[in-house]
Amino acid sequence: MVTTTPVGEGPTAPGARRVLSLPATAVRSVRKSAASTPGRLFLIGVSLVLLAVLTGAFGAIAMQQKQNTIDNLLSHREPVAAASQQIYRSLSDADATAASAFLSGGTMPTELRERYDLDIATAGANLAKASADVSGVPDAEEQVNVLSQQLPIYTGLVETARAYNRQGFPAGAAYLREASGLMRAELLPAAQRLYEIDFDRLSAEQDAASSVPWFSLALVLVLLGALLAAQRYLTRRTNRLLNVGLVVATGAVVVALIWGTVALLIESSRVSAGHDHGSEQVEVIVQARIVALKMRANETLTLVARGDGGDYEDEFRKLAEEISGNGDRNLLNQARGLAEDPETQNLIDAAQKNADDWLAAHKRVRELDDGGSYQEAVSLAISTAAKTSAATMFSQLDDNLMKALRNGRQHFAEETSAASNVMTGLAPGVAVLALVAAAGVTMGIRDRLQEYR
């Protein structure tokens, strides 16, 4: 026994010294056995078994991870992205509703009050959903913090405004302006950012789900090559054409390779379809919806400002280009291009018509207001009873977009669950096939070794 540790180099225990010298001992014994044919056969057998077990383990883990990624897309990533877009929608609608209620004068109409309450409750519930999943993403965590800390302050301001409005004091309008300012400066940007982060995470995970597992693939190919080489070697050495054990092992690896390849190809195309016709479509519709909500808020705030709202109107006009016209910037055109099924196409066609009608109604609102007919302008803008009012047109647009959005989500869910189903049994299958291969190698090599006894 030779110790590699020089004498007097620290108080290393004799046991530890032996542990450290183990690799050297192993290499020496391997070299010694490789010199003889049975020794070489033994080595080949051990290496093949090890390689098969390793490949099986890595392959099974990789397949399991892929399956988990897809399931996570369905159960987590996409619902969270949907929840955060719902937060934006609810908050923005709450703000526009509060402004409409203010414009309608007197005590708040029950209908608007209920709509506002529902918006706030929806925002809260979806915020809880979205915040369950931000740990480890500091940027998202920050947005959730802003939202959860400022939302109660916002509702407090709106309630104060309401109390003053009931007393007939203009301080109510001041509180409402402050609340709306908070919404536009803090809450909505945070909600928009949170949605962007969640959508990016969704896309990144979709990419991961449809990527090729290069490492596992390489291992399988190396194993296959090694098996074939071993058989060639045996044929030359033993003059026997076939070794049953090794043939079985090779067969198992080939089956695993074909199964895995086919399953992954289908899986990846399904995930991509879920992206292109599902979540990508949803993303464009969400953007269109956000633009429409911003425009609606600007429309009502222009009237609240009563002649001092030039900035709001400018913003409205700028945003209008994104949901109307023939250009590429028109998000509704983009969504129409992505829509595959006739139902979604019809919904988006309807939404485009709603948008045009709304813009026409808005134009009339501005003409009335600029012409001095303030009350008529207000009622055209906020009345939900009138069929051609801006409020009606906007809510129809929002409705159609929401339905199209639901269709997109449905597509995503269908395609992605199909991808998940294709993967069923692949991970355990790969593990079992690897074990079969290992057993085949053991049997095949053992048969040959016995001939040397």
Next chain:
Amino acid sequence: MRAVRASVVFVTLLLAVSACAGGGRPVDLAKVTSVNRPTPVGAEENPPASSGATAPTPNCDPKASFRPEPSLPAAGQMPDRSTMKAIQDRGQLIAGVDQNTFLFGFRNPTTNALEGFDIDIVREIAKAIFGDPNKVQFKVVTSAGRIKALQNGDVDVVVRTMTATCERWKDINFSAIYYMAGQRLLVDRASKVTTLDQLGGQKVCAAKGSTSIKTIAANPAKLIPVQVDNWSDCLIMLQQGQVEAVSTDDTILAGMVAQDPNVKMTGPRFTEEPYGIGIPKANVDMVKFVNGVLAKVIAEDTWARSYDKWLGQTGEPRPEPPAPVYQD
């Protein structure tokens, strides 16, 4: 045997290393030490001094306006080629007003209509032109936007608690004085402060572009002026504890006291703020016409009735209407 001992040593080492890693501490709660309180949109602390003071302002009597014609034209029969005729042909008077100053120009949240002392004056002018006090298009302007709105011709008149000053006379014309206000101080009911000087280093609120914000910034006690877009923003900043006091015309402050009994006006009047109606520089005929309307409003006691309706709520005795001063 050796191998067994070696592995025992190895496992012991592994355990020792992993045991050192975990300290066993509870995970921190989400710590929040302060919350950002919102302030009204456009609120600005220590604003840079306005650039308006570049040219020296000539001395003048800001209260002196143009003498009206001996008699007013009959309603609906404005003289040809006059500014009033153009307004009559248009069908409505466009007036720049406020919708946030209780008692002077505010939006009644119940009816959605604009009301107040200033609004009454606007309606009197419309009545003199059309015979109908409702032929008015109100345009809300901020304190800071008043002169610009007149210069751009966006509005025919501005009736919005506007102090006639020599500096403003350079850009626009003023009617005769229709109300005499003065700057005072508004503080929390419990506060012992009575003058601006006692508020050194503390925040005092006034509207952007008002004469009051200049008075606050010029005070030698080094106050921190906070400027906002609308007067009611000052009230809610005081309520939210974001400013120590509000200082502006007693009329505006009276409207705040009426909305919140937990604030009080304190100390004496320390400036004189004569309110005039702002009219574009070119429209001297309109100034003379409006002065005629004002003289009639005062003579026929409409002024007093409007005062009682709005400012009577504050409990202060009604003053005499200001006597008109003319330049000739």
